[in-house]
Amino acid sequence: MTADSSLSELRRGVLGPCVLALLEVKSRFGLELVRDLAAAGGLLTSDGTVYPLLSRLRDAGFVTGEWRETPGERARRYYSITEAGKRDLAAFRTEWGQFSATVAGVLNHTCLPSGAGEKGRLP
């Protein structure tokens, strides 16, 4: 597994919670979400990834889609987070805090199983 594919899988895994986090702030339409995720940097491998993900989140009951029309503009489907989505996001935040700390600890050699070595002494 290359670093590229690892990151790609990682991005794919965290993109759902990131979308939920953005929708927790306010409802957004597709391109708006894509732009906000892109602006965050490094989360999107491609813009189109977001759309199948939105369908999956909707199927899971974490988001809803609603058509809204603004005068002078075309109708857009706005996505909003549901209560179930909020619960899922809260659970992910807790897990992510521990998980990312653990990963950081292992990657930086600051937190290793006893006997596995200290920084600079890994086999």
Added chain:
Amino acid sequence: MSRTSPGHELIRDYIRQLDAALRGVPAAEARELMEQITAHLDDALPADADDGQVAAVLGRLGSPAELAADARRAGAGPPGALAVARARLRYRLARVRRRTWSVVGVIVVLAGIATGYLIYFLTPGSLEFDGASGWWYPQDYNRAVITTAGGATQTTVPLRSGERQGYFVTIDNPTSLTQTILGPAYGPGVPWDGPGSAVVQIAVSVPDRDIDGGGTSRSAGFTLPGVVPPGQIRLVRVLWTSDICSAGGTTSIDTLALRVRVGWFTRIEIIPLGQTWAVRGDSRGSCT
């Protein structure tokens, strides 16, 4: 409102390729993704976008094959079809408002109660003939001729044309529910073929009266509607005016059709009488 971008040649190509790549993805998911991508392009590109702008947006969007693969990974493909269907059902159920669920719940509960009630009150057996019976009027009772043939019994009296005739029977309620006799059930669907007009008078004995057969039964008080509590026996009196046209023939009846209320429901009970009640003879005057 700008919708000119999808008309761009590069976009048309992209959409065509995406359409082809989405083959095998369930139609609803494929349609939705196409709609999302079209909307994305509409929003991302100005109406007069040049080739460079279009190519840049399409490049960032990812290749049609990658998008289709994402759509399959998202659960639209066959391997996860069951899970997706389950998730979709959960999603749709979750979208139903609580008030709607309340209404559905109330309807289900009421329907259940109604069904239970129907089963409870309509399933019990009907009233039964208890074995004792006799002609009601002494002039009939004293002249009755009882014949038996092939295990069937018939009691026959002379036709008293234009006069009241009738019989009584003991009726048992073998069920655990009170049954109330409301009257005769003769009419459409249950024709009266007895010796007289269809105007049959039915009455039920009141409790604590002598309901033995024979002449003593006439001492019982009668009423209608008549209540027959569970496990109890009542006399039922059936009277009619013998106004049939007859030239020495026999007219008979061997069942009693009653309208009976059980709980909130009224039903028709047809009670076999165990024997045939018959009148024989000539009617008075000419038949028209």
